[in-house]
Amino acid sequence: MxxxxxxxxxxxxxxANVDAIVNLRAEILQNLIDSFGADEIRRRIEEYPREIREPLDFVARLIHALKTGKPMAVPLTNEEMHRWFDETFKYDMERIGxxxxxxxxxxxxxxxxxxxxxxxxxxxxxxxxxxxxxxxxxxxxxxxxxxxxxxxxxxGDPLKVNRIFEFRKGMKFKLGDEVIEVPHSGRFIVSSRFExxxxxxxxxxxxxxxxxxxxxxxxxxxxxxxxxxxxxxxxxxxxxxxxxxxxxxxxxxxxxxxxxxxxxxxxxxxxxxxxxxxxxxxxxxxxxxxxxxxxxxxxxxxxxxxxxxxxxxxxxxxxxxxxxxxxxxxxxxxxxxxxxxxxxxxxxxxxxxxxxxxxxxxxxxxxxxxxxxxxxxxxxxxxxxxxxxxxxxxxxxxxxxxxxxxxxxxxxxxxxxxxxxxxxxxxxxxxxxxxxxxxxxxxxxxxxxxxx
CATH class of the missing domain: 3.40.1190.20 (Ribokinase)
Known part of the structure; x- marks a missing residue:
């Protein structure tokens, strides 16, 4: 056959799009939490943003996903954030999506x-x-x-990047005084949804x-x-x-x-x-x-x-x-x-x-x-x-x-x-x-x- x-x-x-993959490690997370502050992140988690318009939306939804250990996909609606992601993360791999x-x-x-x-x-x-x-x-x-x-x-053609943050069961990090342990392995996907x-x-x-x-x-x-x-x-x-x-x-x-x-x-x-x-x-x-x-x-x-x-x-x-x-x-x-x-x-x-x-x-x-x-x-x-x-x-x-x-x-x-x-x-x-x-x-x- x-x-x-x-x-x-x-x-x-x-x-067709770029899938950019990040294998999350505790120190990457800790740096993000330190730069935004645990209280600000908690407040934004409470608001539960349905889409990502600014970096704090991303950090809040990511931490929420890690606490529950459930795979999630959240749309990114602000094209300007391409640069922030590319400057903030080193991708472990880029592949066709x-x-x-x-x-x-x-x-x-x-x-x-x-x-x-x-x-x-x-x-x-x-x-x-x-x-x-x-x-x-x-x-x-x-x-x-x-x-x-x-x-x-x-x-000059527009770029579609879906960023995939892979997380592993058992990873620990601190959100202020709270110690969080990830209960299940999974992935958090930030999918580009621009007009x-x-x-x-x-x-x-x-x-x-x-x-x-x-x-x-x-x-x-x-x-x-x-x-x-x-x-x-x-x-x-x-x-x-x-x-x-x-x-x-x-x-x-x-x-x-x-x-x-x-x-x-x-x-x-x-x-x-x-x-x-x-x-x-x-x-x-x-x-x-x-x-x-x-x-x-x-x-x-x-x-x-x-x-x-x-x-x-x-x-x-x-x-x-x-x-x-x-x-x-x-x-x-x-x-x-x-x-x-x-x-x-x-x-x-x-x-x-x-x-x-x-x-x-x-x-x-x-x-x-x-x-x-x-x-x-x-x-x-x-x-x-x-x-x-x-x-x-x-x-x-x-x-x-x-x-x-x-x-x-x-x-x-x-x-x-x-x-x-x-x-x-x-x-x-x-x-x-x-x-x-x-x-x-x-x-x-x-x-x-x-x-x-």
Whole structure:
């Protein structure tokens, strides 16, 4: 399967960012506390700022996260604070973040034939985190050119940095007279949410060349719609950018390629409904987790089923929900990734049989197991590491529950395939595993379709 996948070419857009990682140590914290003062920090913790506008907001929310030991993400809304963070912290590591960025680097690591990645903003600091071999589309003298992405950066483009503060259980520090011991390991994420970087679009000069890009690839993976806003200060809104996004998909599909959308949770219900009803019916394939099935069902009006999925997390409810989403939004195949199983739901007339669909899902979970074991995939042979990872301990239970679901549900019009996941007991990294599964399943799905 790997050899067939590597013969493919793919395009991915739109969201990529810098993930800057700090491994928190007690002395770093103590310096922060001393510079702001314990009383000021306590007062700000009481106020519980919902977003980070100034350094004290950050310190207060960080200490609150450390006291509870719970992972948290808080948006940074003041672009001026980039400099404060960069001057205050030495990053232990910078890596690519954002679904399109992670997917592009994964495909380049697998040495897929041609990887074209597009993000509307490409500052140098971001461009340098892409792997060698990733190409970026530019227009020169009225013609489309594919440049190594490291050379295609633009001075002055806005920068999206998500700063990830990793903390370890047992770390101790003092807040005034109070000694705090961190009860659990976790991470505190400061996610950049500026208006300048929340526009998901293809630049005007490149848009006429999307059909040409489509002719150069076998498939496209699009993501990042969760970054949109309902309103912008210049009078534009989510509808404007979704119209553009639909035009992009139709332009790419002029070449008769498959298009996959990797969905991510959108907290705002109105925005979620807009994205789902505008984008899904235009694409072939959608990837999501079981919580995202529930979120989508709730905006489609299936509240009771959504609540059941959130409460009980049963396979039969996820299958029923998936079948409803497939029918209501009329695309070709739904891929669902959960911790214990992966699932495809497609219509009965899909050219692939159940065995082939299972093969595609197994390729996806093996690829993710290799990434979890190694932290990243830098060369094709590393895929083999995933084959040594056993299927999870709930595999038999998953199969049993799936057989029960088949007896209960009317599935005659569909092909539903469930395979257990390969689960790494001590992963080096869990970042991007959902994106890895979706990339592996989508590319292997295209490769298998080509056999027919």
């Amino acid at each position: 790997l050899d067939e996948v590597r013969k493919l070419s793919a395009y991915t857009a739109y969201n 954002g679904q399109a960025g992670i997917i592009a680097n994964l495909m380049a690591g697998l040495k897929v034939k041609k990887v074209i990645a597009y993000t509307p903003f490409l500052p140098k600091r971001l461009a340098e985190l892409f792997r060698r071999g990733v190409l970026y589309p530019v227009v020169e003298e009225g013609k489309l050119k594919l440049r190594p992405i490291q050379e295609a950066y633009r001075e 300048s970087i929340s526009r998901i679009e293809t630049r005007d000069e490149l848009r006429p060349f999307l059909p040409e890009i489509g002719r150069q690839v076998d498939g496209a993976i699009l993501s990042g719609y969760q970054g949109l806003r309902l309103q912008y200060s210049d009078g534009k809104d989510a509808n404007y950018y979704l119209r553009k996004a639909k035009e992009d998909i139709m332009a790419l599909k002029e070449a008769d390629i498959k298009v996959h959308v990797e969905f991510a949770s959108i907290q705002d219900r109105k925005l979620r409904k807009k994205v789902v009803t505008n984008i899904f019916p235009l694409v072939d394939s959608v990837g999501m987790d079981e919580a995202e099935i529930a979120y989508i069902l709730s905006v489609l009006g299936y509240r009771d089923l959504a609540d059941r999925i959130f409460t009980y997390n049963r396979i039969e409810d996820a299958i029923l929900g998936g079948m409803i989403i497939l029918d209501e939004l009329n695309f070709e195949i739904l891929q669902v990734h959960t911790i214990y199983y992966l699932m495809y739901i497609t219509h009965r007339d899909n050219p692939l049989n159940e065995d082939e669909l299972a093969k595609s899902l197994e390729f996806g979970t093996t690829l993710a197991a290799a990434r979890a074991s190694l932290g990243d995939i830098t060369k094709p042979e590393e895929y083999e590491v995933g084959l040594k990872v056993p299927f999870n301990e709930r595999s038999d239970y998953v199969k049993l529950r799936f057989e029960e679901a088949k007896r209960k549900l009317r599935m005659r019009e569909y092909k539903v395939v469930v395979v257990p996941t390969r689960l790494v007991s001590n992963p080096v990294s869990t970042v991007g595993l959902g994106d890895t599964i979706s990339t592996g399943t989508f590319l292997s799905y295209i490769a298998l379709l080509r056999r027919h």
